[in-house]
Structure formats: structure tokens, C-alpha cells
């Protein structure tokens with residue numbers, strides 16, 4: 001039994017390094033670990049991995065207080081967050097055991113820092129004897145969201161960080177006029193599979209809404225440009241099963257997941273959407289969903305790890321702008337485009353929309369959208385910022401565009 005617990009910790013520790021140092025996605029890392037049959041039933045693995053990431057922003061910035069403000073190498077930060085989290089939270093791991101295991105795990109090149117690390121570990125627990133109930137998010141994240149959504153919303157939103165989000169299930173009962181979903185506290189694997197087999201779509205309302213806003217209608221030719229893992233493609237097909245949908249994804253592994261989900265209900269293309277768009281006949285597409293890759297700040301409740309790397313990573317806006325411009329050519333006159341991102345980073349939302357409107361005359365922006373109840377958004381530059389205060393878990397930003405009719409090439 002003791003050996004098993006240590007194995008768990010080894011796996012989580014290595015997973016944490018992959019996420020923090022190599023920038024890998026938590027879900028991919030976890031899936032990788034859990035895909036091994038011997039690990040599948042080990043609930044402590046996701047608990048520990050997710051827990052360390054959720055408390056990263058409380059523990060990591062405080063570490064420097066004990067080393068005269070000097071930043072520690074990232075390997076040592078990981079080691080400290082990992083063992084402090086265990087000392088705080090894991091009843092099965094006494095503090096002395098966490099401390100001694102941490103000391104044994106110090107990488108050889110940092111052996112000279114043994115005393116420093118030990119001091120940081122002990123002094124941290126002395127000064128901060130308990131973890132805050134509500135995990136703390138980085139200051140820059142909080143102030144950026146406060147600027148756009150107000151402090152009351154941010155407080156309420158952050159308080160949900162400690163809760164398990166509900167599972168939202170969309171069935172074909174919805175329509176173009178209303179958004180219909182059911183909410184569950186939990187669904188086990190077989191219940192999920194049953195629902196998926198019934199044709200239900202399980203996803204966050206913010207995600208579904210992007211597809212809903214496109215208002216797909218019968219026989220329309222539609223492109224979903226950044227499509228994996230396929231939630232919005234599934235939603236488009238649920239709203240209107242007779243569309244001619246092509247779903248594009250740049251990453252091979254994700255394109256495979258997409259293909260598995262969509263089967264023959266859509267054409268799945270494994271390609272860079274920018275290149276793929278070059279080969280599409282000009283003016284041949286009725287509507288485009290561009291759920292662009294983004295900084296994902298709005299998904300912090302589910303993906304705290306994204307914030308570790310994404311503060312500086314606002315240059316996604318260069319790719320987002322290119323995708324918007326290239327998509328323009330493929331659309332027919334009067335064709336529609338929904339741009340959505342799960343972030344509130346201004347460079348990828350308001351500023352991007354404003355720059356597009358200033359520098360590029362081809363699109364008209366639709367400012368008269370109505371948010372379907374019970375969701376709630378606020379007007380935000382040329383788009384809308386969805387605030388998951390009533391339902392949902394992610395902050396999203398949407399912009400609805402129509403290709404201006406030039407009397408030309410339809």
C-alpha cells in the first residue's frame with residue numbers, strides 16, 4: 001500500500017513538470033497517465049494534480065518571501081508547491097514525511113540548495129498554516145477581469161473555484177430561438193455515453209452558444225475552422241442536422257478525436273485553417289465558425305494551468321486576425337461569421353475587433369444580438385462578453401460579422 005501511494009506521487013510530480021516546464025495541457029497529461037490500465041481507478045492522481053495547479057497562484061508567489069525576494073528555479077518551485085500542497089491537504093501524508101521526501105527528490109544540480117529549500121518549506125508552513133478556502137488567482141488575471149466585468153462578478157466567479165462545476169447536457173429539443181439544456185451535478189461514464197448515443201451534446205453553455213449564434217440553416221455550407229475536440233461542430237449539427245459541415249483542426253491527435261466524434265456527419269480536415277482556406281473557392285461558404293485558439297483566461301475555473309503560461313501569450317491575436325481575414329474570402333456575400341474566444345484578454349477581444357473594423361472594410365459587425373436566457377452577457381466593444389454568473393463555467397467573448405454585399409461574386 002505504501003509503495004502504491006509513492007507511485008501516485010511520482011506520477012503526479014512528473015505530470016506537474018510536463019505542465020509547468022514543458023507547457024503541456026493538463027487534460028492531455030492526465031489522459032496520458034490515466035490511459036494506463038493500472039492507473040485508471042486511482043482518484044488521487046487527478047485530485048493531486050489538479051489541486052497543485054489550483055493552489056499554484058497562492059503558493060508560488062509567496063515562496064520568494066523566504067529567499068529575500070529572489071526567484072527560485074522552476075524545478076524547485078514545482079517541488080515546493082507539490083510537497084506543500086500535500087502537507088496542507090493530504091491527510092495520508094504527515095508534514096515530516098512530505099518534507100523528507102521533498103529533500104530526497106531535490107535534483108542533483110540543486111543539492112547545494114538543500115538547506116534553502118528546507119527553510120522555505122518550514123517557514124512557509126509557519127507563516128501560512130492553512131490554505132485559503134477559496135483558491136487565489138493571479139493579480140493580473142483578477143484586475144483584467146475586474147476592469148471588464150466589475151469586482152462583484154469577479155468575487156462571485158472566483159468563489160466558484162472551489163466547487164465542482166455542473167454538467168450541462170443539450171438535447172435536440174432546443175431550437176434556433178431558445179437555448180435548452182439540462183443540468184446535472186454529476187454524470188458517470190455510462191450515463192455520459194448513454195446521452196452521447198442519444199445525440200445529446202455535453203458541453204459548457206458558453207461553448208454551445210457560439211454555434212447557436214451562427215444560426216445554421218438547412219443545406220448551408222459551413223466551416224468550423226478550429227474545431228477539435230468538436231463541441232461546437234456537434235452543436236451545429238444538433239441545431240441543424242442537414243448542414244454541409246467541414247471541420248478543420250491543425251493537430252493530428254485532436255483531428256482524430258474530432259473524426260471519432262463526428263464520424264461521417266461532417267468532413268474532417270486535418271490542416272492549418274489558414275492554408276485550408278486558400279484552397280476553398282472564393283465566396284463558396286455560407287457561414288463560418290471561428291472558435292480561435294486563444295489565451296483561455298476565461299476557463300481558469302476548469303483549467304488553472306493555462307494561466308501559468310498565458311499571461312505573456314497574447315500574441316495569439318496575430319493568428320486570430322489572419323484567420324479572420326482569410327475566412328473573409330471564403331464567405332459568400334452576406335455570409336456570416338461568428339468569432340469566439342474563451343478569454344477576456346483585450347488584445348484578443350475588444351482591441352482585435354476594433355482593429356478589424358478600422359483596418360478592414362469587408363465585414364459589417366452585428367450589434368443587435370440578444371443573449372438567450374438564462375445566459376447573461378454584457379456589450380464589450382464590437383462584441384459581447386459572456387459572464388457565467390447564472391449558468392456555465394467559462395467567460396467567453398463573441399463577435400458576429402456579416403460579409404458586406406458588394407454586388408459581386410455570389
Ligand SMILES: C[S@@+](CC[C@H](N)C(=O)[O-])C[C@H]1O[C@@H](n2cnc3c(N)ncnc32)[C@H](O)[C@@H]1O
Nearest residue numbers: 226227228229230231232249250272273291293
Ligand atoms: C479553442 S480550441 C477549439 C475548441 C472547439 N471549437 C470545440 O468547441 O470543441 C482551438 C483549436 O484550434 C486548433 N488550432 C490552432 N491553430 C489552428 C490553425 N491554424 N488551424 C486549425 N486549427 C487550429 C487547436 O489545435 C485547438 O484544437
